[in-house]
Amino acid sequence: SNPEHTLSASINMLLPPPFFQHLPQFHQMIKDLTDPSMALCCKNRSAALEAKLKGNECFSKGEYPNALLFYSQALRLAPVDMDDMEVNLAALLYVNRASTLQKMGLLLECLRDCSRALRVSPRYAKAWFRRGKANISLGKFEDAIRDLNISLKAEISSSRKRQIEAELKIALDKFKGMGSSGKKTNQNQSEVPDELDQVKLQCLLTTTKGRGMFCVEDVSEASLVHKEDPYAAIILKKCRETHCHFCFNELSADAISCASCSIPLYCSDQCQIQAGGQKFDRSSKSFSGLEGLADDLKNYMSDVVLTGTSTLDTGLIAEHRHECQGFHWPLILPSEVVLAGRILVKVIEQKRRTSADTNLIGFLDLSHNYLQLPPENKLEMHIYSIILLHCLQHFYRTELPISGIMPSFSLQLVILLSQIQVNSMAVVRMQAPEVKGPVYEPGNALTSRLEQVKVGQAVYVAGSFFNHSCQPNIQAYFLSRTLYVQATEYILAGSELELSYGPQVGQWDCKDRQQLLEDRYSFTCQCTGCSELHVPDLVINAYRCTKLNCLGVILDHTVTRCEKRKLKLLLDAPTVYSSSPHKQVEKLKDANISEVARHVFESDYKLKPQHCLVCDSYRDLQASCAAISQAESCYKRLQDAIASNEVSTNILLDAVRCTDLLRTTFHPYNKRIAEVEDNLAQAFCLVGELQAAIDHCKASIQILEKLYDANHIAIGNELIKLASLEILVGDSAASSSISRITAIFSRYYGSHADDIYPYLRHLKGSRDVDKSPIVSR
């Protein structure tokens, strides 16, 4: 049947849109969500003043980090256009925070806050004075002299004038003493442009996965194949207080909030302006009135006061604007629903400019999974779409063209929500470990797990056409909110470029990968990783053969079932697949595993659960599982001890004993053993037994090398831990570990490797330092 017809029939049957219109409770809920007087995000003068007083108290006691917190809180709450002690409250708070930042040695942050105060109150003498002092500390004496001269002109109190003159004298003396090195430096140095060439791509129809991205020419390993800014993006709720709501970078000490509401935080004025919100009208704030000011000082003054505003792109559709003004719903509704609101608004605004029709689904042309969703998920989407539309209508009032066509719009919004589910990407950051000093000092070994944290969710229109593969040939990473896609291997012209949406061969077995893709994206994976046989899939969760010296694998019935299905497909249509099973076997270095694999590939349908694939010996998996669960509780104790940094000898010895037990039960290349080895390495490092830590780390890497390609990032991550330990004991092998790490990370992140993962810089730096070992071997 016609898919479009099925879709609209199915949508209409599920929940006719007028359903809620007759319910008073529904309208009350919308009123609550959109009533600014009830909102959590209002500006509040008295709360701001209270926080300011607390900040002042902390400042006078020398408790600068606390003063910083209170001033930041006050700035978040302060209405932009209210005065306190005849000065604009926000400007006053910026100057107070600038003084605190200066005390904490954060001079650039201090300078930025002074400029912010001046953008609000251009004639604020104290702000020019503080700026002058910060510029003296930064060695920018020419700027400092200008700041202090303007301050002097704006100041009316004679005692303070004397203070400014004293500071001005210092600046002048230093400027004369420094010669040309005290000259003004450019504050807004532009970033180094990306030098990487992007590869020409084509979006084509595939046989099993819908549309996909293909390369027109050969692509060499580690080249950038795609770069894109998001169509719309949103910060995750858990990161709201720690990361910039626009660019998703970590917030600095001088973070700023939206000018009109108190929820979004930004790392810079540019991010704040780009995100939108109701803008504070600077043009109404005159900075004339300083008669007699020399022309060069007037120009300098307007440079400082108008910095940032010149970068404002008037063509930009500000993503936070419709969520501002104290509305409640952007905080309450799930992130993906708020993201749908951002997309909807952007589409409407773009269409308004081009006066095109309002077909929302067709505009972005993304795939969706609506028809595959269970009824309860569909119902939830319908409810959210109706709520969101009503909330948005409250902002747009008569402007939003939804009143007459609300039903069709809400149905389109349902599809948009399911498009977001299938196409949005998690914007991730590599969690930076805290490095307190040089890597060759004890306590700075990096043995904890390297993790990526999700900070945002974003829709990239072209990026949405990359299909998934469990054996990807490209990988995605993010700088701020920009998506970068890089080739991780040499790719022949005309091949499809495929990302991993999460699971990969070597990470999980085939059935677990398929289950995750089914649950999260509602599709059955058709990639080569799931259609061909792979040795990692056979060993990753396998048990050991009961016969001494036999390295054959024993599988449980779930793995057996999945592999049999693949085998059947493979035998039924052998020509469809790119590489033959025997070729795969040849790729493997280890004779025993090759033997196991050969047996499987040649054994046709003889895959039997609980029996060794080589010698057919039987293992009672129920009994094995009981032994394993005993070992697992011992590892749980070890992990808790690691987390609280209280690893005792008893706990450690117990864990080592359990690992011996695990080795008699699991196949030697079972991934669980690699994880346990990794935990043991971390625990031995914590108790200072570095050589034992190195041995366990190497054992873990050896298993990962059976599961992944030798240059896979999973091995790179583990090698970082090994190198870190090798440096500590003064082992010369560290140098080759670091070279291998460098090669792997540049394969995945190109020239951005050090920016994404700054710990690499510490490791590479350690190679250049000649240090005797801290602990001799």
Ligand SMILES: C[S@@+](CC[C@H](N)C(=O)[O-])C[C@H]1O[C@@H](n2cnc3c(N)ncnc32)[C@H](O)[C@@H]1O
């Ligand atoms: C982000 S989109 C990729 C582009 C999509 N193929 C299209 O035509 O718009 C994700 C959707 O593509 C399809 N897809 C991606 N990878 C797949 C795979 N390995 N096997 C089967 N379907 C896949 C699924 O329908 C999935 O929901």
